[in-house]
Amino acid sequence: MESELGLIEQSINSRYSLWVLEALNELPESFTVTDPCISGQPIVFASKGFLKMMGYSKSEVIGKNGRIFQGPGTCRRSVMEIREAIREERGVQINLVNYRRDGTPFWMLFHMCPVFSKEDGRVIHFVGVQVPILQKPRRRNGVGLVYEDESRMIESVYGSCRREVCSDAMVDLGRALSLECALDDDADHRGVQIEDTCEASELEKRRAVSAMNNILSVLTYYSESTGRLVCGKRCSLTGLGLFSSSLNISLGRIKQSFVLTDPHLPDMPIVYASEAFFKLTGYARHEVLGRNCRFLSGEDTDSSAIYRVKESVQNEKACTVRILNYRKDKSSFWNLLHISPIRNATGKIAYFVGVQMEEACKNQDGHGLSPEMRQLSAVGAVRIAVRSLSMGAGTSKS
Numbered sequence: 001m002e003s004e005l006g007l008i009e010q011s012i013n014s015r016y017s018l019w020v021l022e023a024l025n026e027l028p029e030s031f032t033v034t035d036p037c038i039s040g041q042p043i044v045f046a047s048k049g050f051l052k053m054m055g056y057s058k059s060e061v062i063g064k065n066g067r068i069f070q071g072p073g074t075c076r077r078s079v080m081e082i083r084e085a086i087r088e089e090r091g092v093q094i095n096l097v098n099y100r101r102d103g104t105p106f107w108m109l110f111h112m113c114p115v116f117s118k119e120d121g122r123v124i125h126f127v128g129v130q131v132p133i134l135q136k137p138r139r140r141n142g143v144g145l146v147y148e149d150e151s152r153m154i155e156s157v158y159g160s161c162r163r164e165v166c167s168d169a170m171v172d173l174g175r176a177l178s179l180e181c182a183l184d185d186d187a188d189h190r191g192v193q194i195e196d197t198c199e200a201s202e203l204e205k206r207r208a209v210s211a212m213n214n215i216l217s218v219l220t221y222y223s224e225s226t227g228r229l230v231c232g233k234r235c236s237l238t239g240l241g242l243f244s245s246s247l248n249i250s251l252g253r254i255k256q257s258f259v260l261t262d263p264h265l266p267d268m269p270i271v272y273a274s275e276a277f278f279k280l281t282g283y284a285r286h287e288v289l290g291r292n293c294r295f296l297s298g299e300d301t302d303s304s305a306i307y308r309v310k311e312s313v314q315n316e317k318a319c320t321v322r323i324l325n326y327r328k329d330k331s332s333f334w335n336l337l338h339i340s341p342i343r344n345a346t347g348k349i350a351y352f353v354g355v356q357m358e359e360a361c362k363n364q365d366g367h368g369l370s371p372e373m374r375q376l377s378a379v380g381a382v383r384i385a386v387r388s389l390s391m392g393a394g395t396s397k398s
Helices: 002-013 020-026 048-054 076-087 173-182 202-224 245-251 275-281 303-314 371-393
Strands: 031-034 043-046 092-099 105-117 123-132 144-149 152-157 160-163 257-261 270-273 319-326 332-343 349-356
Touching: 002 043, 020 202, 031 048, 031 202, 048 123, 076 092, 076 105, 076 245, 105 202, 123 202, 245 270, 245 371, 257 275, 257 371, 303 319, 303 332, 332 371, 349 371
Parallel strands: none
Antiparallel strands: 031 043, 031 123, 092 105, 105 123, 144 152, 152 160, 257 270, 257 349, 319 332, 332 349
């Protein structure tokens, strides 16, 4: 858990200057920032406007996936559209039912965009802007009325009442509270019904786009001081391979320590490293990605073991070696390293995977499996993730 919290904190701090959190908190919009490079794509930032609108505290949201705001009235098809946009690393704008902490459902316009690294074109974050949709007055099944003007929206259903506070409206709380006291409010809001469909107005759509532009401007500005620039559009960098954020999500579910390297790029750099790898070596993500695995070697590393690894890569074969590696703090450990090629759906080698296992800990948390079987299971999981992605890429637009 501590390792995951560290990754969440690094997600913002390693990419932007220390002032970015203060600047983001000053924005009035309701939005979240998620990291597709961390298992489960957790929320790494939530604006004050979002926390106020949803009724959650910061500690209840950071580290969680956005699905915690969904409920029985959330359209599964809309959720799948969002997931598809994440997989294809593109923006999406969609009407969606979400639920506040007290269980109250409400319609919102969800506008999501990826944030790209200018260094390598990878998606490093997704920004999701939420704009509450103001619904027009209507009678519902002859039993309830919705009253709304530009400053107030109260729904009265005989036997229950709910209050919706919109981020851009000043609500008459006194009248809403007195109305709640007069009626028998269902504490868990299970009796509240919502419209089957609801369309955002052009004004609300423009507000969402404007909010997104403001957020991306802040992120871009505060990335300049670190030299790790970000932008709202993918930069076209010649000869540089792109690592899909959807593959990041799939690989994030694998618990073993491993890295993926790209043999098609100069010096075969690491393009993905698991959370367990960071914990084992003590390095942060930005200190690992883009480097060759040799940085783990030291003065006492056996050159014959390094040669065996190079030979297996050249021959496109798997191999297992016992090699002395070094952590960031310069402490050494014996690494039972398994190297294997990873082929895509067409049979071509897409990556090489290196699964690490510290010899001193090889019998811990094995769940009855030998160290060799645990490494092979990690390789198998990586193969499935890579092949599934390459197969899906050909059918996603059909």
